[in-house]
Amino acid sequence: MKDMNASDPLLKVRDLKVWFSIKRDGAMPWTPHDTLKAVDGVDFELMPGETLGIVGESGCGKSTLARAIMRMVPAEAGTVMWLGDDLLSISKRQMNAHRKEMQMIFQDPLASLNPRMTIGQIVAEPLKTHFPNLKDKEVKQRVREVLDRVGILPNMINRYPHEFSGGQCQRIGIARALVVKPKMIICDEPVSALDVSIQAQVINLLMELQEEMGLSLIFIAHDLSVVKHISTRVMVLYLGNVMEISESDQLYRAPGHPYTEALISAVPIPDPKAEASKEVMLLDADLPSPLNPPSGCVFRTRCPHAKDICAQEKPMLTDRGNGQQVACHLR
């Protein structure tokens, strides 16, 4: 690291690969399964108190990456260093001890809450699981505090999820994640199912909480303006590969990778005149199948600047100075 005074990263992911074995339609029992490389060699770091945005098209491996870090899907290779332990190689019991330090919130807020439990039970459950020695009174106290913090009134504690609105449900989800006082929360598209006004509420809440508690956030989204608002740094994924990681401002001002450029040019501008006159960089062709990704640079089939070398050699993620890392032969 360049700056030796900065604290060590909370999370350090190296060469993480998540492969799924897929049975082809109509395949015979003896034909070998195809390999879907959902995440194919991802490196990144997460600093304490930082927000890392992850953007990319549907199916580019954003959610899979998040789940592999939490060990909710098995990884094929790589390391996930968390406070000195490699999460991928420690035992299940050691992993359980770390689980209270990292929590997740999800896209569909209502469906993500067990419809048969009251919100009090939902929020208390992680606490009871990870801190089995707490007395009932302390659990109740903590649940009340955390629900109060996200703006759910104490008299609602015995209600069921379906009695709440989407925004309220997401705040309950956040309370559920916060109750064990985690160091990191992975937000997997937490606002894409919500109205814009509610989106702002939830995002501001997340940012406030982050400041209060020194949380690190991984914020997965496909809405670039939301990501820009909340993130310190942004990582761009394409077909399970990292295209670019850079400071949020830098990324939007001067995107380093042609793919990032295309993504950013597609963000609508909230001004009809500017919007009408802006040039959108359209990409040719469709997203290639992750079952059969292009050789070399995975983006080359849709890249307007592709050269011969792009088909032959996979570009490495290299530092361009000022913290901008780009995986492209041409820049």
Next chain:
Amino acid sequence: MVAALLHGDKMFNFILRRIAVAIPTLIILLIASFWLMQTAPGGPFTSERPLPAQVLANIEAKYGLDQPIYKQLWDYVVGIVTQFDFGPSYKYKDRSVNDIIAQGFPVTLTYGVISFVLAIIVGGILGMAAAIRQNSWLDYFAVGVTIGAQVLPNFVMAPILILIFTLWLGWLPGGGWNGGQWENIIMPVIALSTSYMASIARLTRSSMLEVLRSNFIRTARAKGLPDRTIIFRHALKPALLPVISYLGPAFVGMVTGSFIIDAIFGTGGIGYFYVNSAFNRDYAVMMGLTILLGSMTILFNMVVDILYAWIDPKIRL
């Protein structure tokens, strides 16, 4: 527990309302079956060798069959309401319908309840295990066995059981009830419960698979809960919803008797009487058993609704 969860009052109201609906349902059932039965040509005393007209008229007069149908129906209902008397059997002389039910129903109830419990336990565990270990050999085994069990009718299975356990191995008696000795219960229970067990296993498996893929199970995993907690606290109850709606009718089906079981194993349950009463035009026995079956169907559908409300807070009684 159920009552406590639903607040006693609401529960009581619900049951009251259901009973209020059940009574007209039963009356309609009674009138319709009484009328259908009587309009079918023939009667309990018609046979290949016709009785002399005078004798027939005398017998019919004795049982009141010469009366107009509404009068018969009225007398029948009055008998039930005032004396709980479901009338005499026309076929078994000197025995009332009450006698026949009192004799046959405990038998049916015994092997029916045992079959039901066995089907739930074996089917439920098999289905859950198959879902949790989806695409493992256990899953393939469970799916294979349950398909086999579902397509094997019990009138085929029962003789095979007798062939194996009575004729070849000589372990179990080939039939009879014998006051409900366990040797006499085993084969009827296996023959009756197998297909129900298979249905329960398949239902449990598919609904469990669906629930295990749902978002709130993903949340439970993200909370870092142990697998056991995820399955028993979060997944089991919702996975049981479709199973429970199947269990109500299944329970009624099992305890109201199976003609095949009674006929092949000679157990003497009400299933046997039911079918024979239809052949013999034994009006009163048929009516009595129809009312019994109808009331049980209504009762257990109500039980299913109560269980539903217990499992799913979104359902209001």
